[in-house]
Amino acid sequence: MSNSVISVISRFLEEYTTTTTNKLKVVDAYLLYILLTGALQFLYCLLVGTFPFNSFLSGFISCVGAFILAVCLRIQINPQNKGDFLSTSPERAFADFLFAHTVLHLVVMNFIG
Amino acid sequence: MDRSRLFGLFLVSLALAGAQALTPAHYLSLSDVARLQNLLSQQFTDLDSAYYSVVGLTKLGATVPDHEGVCQFIRSQLDPTSVDSLFFAAETSQAISGCEIPVSNETRDILLAAVSEDSTMTQIHRAVSALSSLGLPLVSQEVVGALTGRINKEDNVMAITSALLTAARLSQQAELGGILEEIEDLTARLDDLGGIYLQFEEGLEATALFVTAAYSLSDHVDMEPHMKEDQVIQLVNSIFSKKSWDSLAEAFSVASAAAALSNNRFHVPVIVSASGPATVSHSQPTLQLLVTDVMSQPLALANVLVESAYAVASKSIILSQAPFTLNDGVFELNFMSSQPASGYYQFTIAVTGDTRLVANHVELKVKVSTEVAVTNMDLSVVDKDQSIGTKTVRVDYPSKGKSSFTADSHQNFAMSFQLVDVNTGVELTPHQTFVRLQNQKTGQEVVFVAEPDSKNLYKFELDTAERKSEFDSMSGTYSLHLIVGDATLENPILWNVADVVLKFVDEEAPVAIQPKTLYVPKPEIQHLFREPEKKPPTVVSNTFTALILSPLLLLLILWFKLGANISNFSFSPSTVLFHVGHAAILGLMYVYWTHLNMFQTLKYLAIIGGVTFLAGNRMLAQKAVKRIEKK
Numbered sequence: 233m234s235n236s237v238i239s240v241i242s243r244f245l246e247e248y249t250t251t252t253t254n255k256l257k258v259v260d261a262y263l264l265y266i267l268l269t270g271a272l273q274f275l276y277c278l279l280v281g282t283f284p285f286n287s288f289l290s291g292f293i294s295c296v297g298a299f300i301l302a303v304c305l306r307i308q309i310n311p312q313n314k315g316d317f318l319s320t321s322p323e324r325a326f327a328d329f330l331f332a333h334t335v336l337h338l339v340v341m342n343f344i345g
Numbered sequence: 346m347d348r349s350r351l352f353g354l355f356l357v358s359l360a361l362a363g364a365q366a367l368t369p370a371h372y373l374s375l376s377d378v379a380r381l382q383n384l385l386s387q388q389f390t391d392l393d394s395a396y397y398s399v400v401g402l403t404k405l406g407a408t409v410p411d412h413e414g415v416c417q418f419i420r421s422q423l424d425p426t427s428v429d430s431l432f433f434a435a436e437t438s439q440a441i442s443g444c445e446i447p448v449s450n451e452t453r454d455i456l457l458a459a460v461s462e463d464s465t466m467t468q469i470h471r472a473v474s475a476l477s478s479l480g481l482p483l484v485s486q487e488v489v490g491a492l493t494g495r496i497n498k499e500d501n502v503m504a505i506t507s508a509l510l511t512a513a514r515l516s517q518q519a520e521l522g523g524i525l526e527e528i529e530d531l532t533a534r535l536d537d538l539g540g541i542y543l544q545f546e547e548g549l550e551a552t553a554l555f556v557t558a559a560y561s562l563s564d565h566v567d568m569e570p571h572m573k574e575d576q577v578i579q580l581v582n583s584i585f586s587k588k589s590w591d592s593l594a595e596a597f598s599v600a601s602a603a604a605a606l607s608n609n610r611f612h613v614p615v616i617v618s619a620s621g622p623a624t625v626s627h628s629q630p631t632l633q634l635l636v637t638d639v640m641s642q643p644l645a646l647a648n649v650l651v652e653s654a655y656a657v658a659s660k661s662i663i664l665s666q667a668p669f670t671l672n673d674g675v676f677e678l679n680f681m682s683s684q685p686a687s688g689y690y691q692f693t694i695a696v697t698g699d700t701r702l703v704a705n706h707v708e709l710k711v712k713v714s715t716e717v718a719v720t721n722m723d724l725s726v727v728d729k730d731q732s733i734g735t736k737t738v739r740v741d742y743p744s745k746g747k748s749s750f751t752a753d754s755h756q757n758f759a760m761s762f763q764l765v766d767v768n769t770g771v772e773l774t775p776h777q778t779f780v781r782l783q784n785q786k787t788g789q790e791v792v793f794v795a796e797p798d799s800k801n802l803y804k805f806e807l808d809t810a811e812r813k814s815e816f817d818s819m820s821g822t823y824s825l826h827l828i829v830g831d832a833t834l835e836n837p838i839l840w841n842v843a844d845v846v847l848k849f850v851d852e853e854a855p856v857a858i859q860p861k862t863l864y865v866p867k868p869e870i871q872h873l874f875r876e877p878e879k880k881p882p883t884v885v886s887n888t889f890t891a892l893i894l895s896p897l898l899l900l901l902i903l904w905f906k907l908g909a910n911i912s913n914f915s916f917s918p919s920t921v922l923f924h925v926g927h928a929a930i931l932g933l934m935y936v937y938w939t940h941l942n943m944f945q946t947l948k949y950l951a952i953i954g955g956v957t958f959l960a961g962n963r964m965l966a967q968k969a970v971k972r973i974e975k976k
Contacts, residue, residue, distance in 0.1 A: 258909045265900035269893060276889045280881045322972075323965035330961070334930060334954065338946070341937050 270295030432471035485519035543579035630681030746843030775831035926957030
């Protein structure tokens with residue numbers, strides 16, 4: 233059983249490194265970073281407590297929001313998805329990404345306290 | 346059959362409507378009239394105060410002192426070029442005798458010129474009144490034209506009231522019908538408050554002047570104003586509910602309204618009030634009523650009679666169609682001659698004699714009081730098992746029973762008595778018949794209620810075993826008091842009837858009664874402020890902060906490994922501007938966190954964001970072009 237899991241994972245990693253373009257890998261690295269940051273925040277909250285709850289929430293929501301926006305960006309700039317996004321150029325996707333991030337940061341800064 | 350039933354129903358509803366007709370809740374009592382006169386008699390310093398004072402006092406029927414002085418004052422203050430000045434002077438001089446205002450042709454011309462559609466309504470009113478008071482000729486039809494034209498332009502309440510007052514000064518041959526209709530229109534604009542008050546939202550002065558104007562014009566053309574009786578009473582309530590007046594003008598308007606309502610050809614509200622409390626008894630057998638107009642002046646021709654009087658408790662009719670006799674300005678009726686039992690009676694009083702009277706059916710609640718006597722007071726100690734015969738002692742009011750009575754747990758103490766009306770001998774059941782037992786040593790009181798039986802004989806029984814909890818089982822000598830009271834009794838009774846010695850079983854040591862400690866200072870409450878939340882030690886926080894920054898390091902390493910670079914960076918102005926703008930936005934976020942509030946941030950964000958957006962748009966467009974070219 234574990235054998236097949238390991239083989240699946242190694243196969244997946246191999247395919248990933250060969251088939252994904254550099255651009256997408258850059259975005260994936262960013263996604264990993266956001267994920268780790270969010271996970272560490274959550275770990276802190278579990279270990280130490282929720283004292284400034286609003287701060288925890290705003291930080292965590294910021295990570296979650298940034299992750300979602302980055303995933304949207306990745307989907308939209310992936311040339312394999314071009315058929316689904318005929319009217320959206322990669323530049324447009326990036327501009328949307330920036331704008332949505334501005335709004336997200338405004339809200340997060342408001343809530344961070 | 347149906348027709349007659351409907352008609353009967355109609356009559357009944359009419360009667361009901363009549364029975365529930367409104368009666369004035371407020372009017373000017375003699376002290377109110379005196380206060381009003383006082384306010385109007387103050388020293389006046391200018392012409393309009395003189396007008397309000399002198400004319401106001403005249404309307405109240407009071408005498409104006411020093412006519413000569415007033416006349417000289419008016420003449421000295423008069424400005425013959427001002428319409429207002431002429432108005433005040435002319436009206437005031439009319440109110441006092443022997444005062445002539447010199448009139449020149451110019452004065453007449455100024456006044457006549459003011460009567461046009463282009464002057465304000467106030468100006469027209471004052472000019473016409475001045476012309477009329479000074480005896481100068483004026484053409485009524487022209488005035489009517491000016492008024493009608495002016496009403497279209499100025500249709501607020503005060504303007505139309507002035508128009509009504511002006512119309513009352515014109516010749517009766519003029520076409521005043523159009524202006525007369527304004528009375529009805531204005532009546533519709535009054536605000537009904539709770540069915541009791543009817544007033545303009547502009548206030549008391551407007552309402553009072555409207556009433557004055559309406560009756561003044563109605564009397565002038567001899568046509569009844571279209572105001573229902575209830576509306577008249579509601580107006581009376583509104584105008585006379587205020588008992589102290591803010592300004593001379595307000596006081597003047599109230600005085601004018603009072604004069605108008607007491608003395609016009611159509612509606613004269615009647616005020617019926619009892620002189621003193623509405624109580625009769627054997628010592629005071631006559632019910633005295635004051636029947637006046639709204640200024641507390643007695644009505645000259647009035648017949649007062651009781652339409653019906655019935656007892657509130659039994660609803661039986663005592664009087665019907667009984668007349669009052671006029672005795673020295675007061676209407677009297679000897680009610681005790683009908684021998685009413687004590688209690689409350691509802692009188693329906695009608696005032697007749699003048700068709701103008703309004704609200705002349707009044708309901709009055711009259712109390713008949715009497716004196717009570719306690720008779721047949723019998724005290725006894727009865728054995729519970731009835732083996733030993735009862736020993737009854739009779740005690741007469743107000744003496745006290747000679748020997749004290751003893752009752753222990755095997756015996757009951759009993760008391761019976763009757764309460765009778767001294768004058769008629771009828772048995773009474775007053776509201777308060779209490780038996781109070783007071784411990785002579787400790788001062789503890791226990792109060793019981795004595796109840797009458799079916800034959801109106803009061804009985805009170807004390808079962809010592811059953812009632813020991815009320816007494817806290819404290820044996821001893823108790824003084825027994827009988828308390829009798831009622832609203833219709835003139836002589837309430839507090840009578841120490843006898844002393845009773847009570848013996849309880851399970852006696853506890855007599856404890857002095859503690860009065861309830863309600864009013865001593867209570868123990869102080871220490872307020873517990875909200876504890877600040879426990880914070881984790883700084884080391885932990887710092888560690889985690891460093892930990893959080895570590896993924897950033899990982900990201901940079903990964904990007905470096907992937908070969909992400911900025912070699913494609915073109916230094917075009919839009920690119921530079923975009924990056925600067927974007928950095929500024931991030932900086933703004935930091936500043937927002939530390940210093941600013943949302944509104945300021947949004948303001949700055951709008952500016953920086955706008956710039957960044959335009960630059961970014963440009964930059965991305967350039968990149969897109971480059972990308973398509975590469976393809």
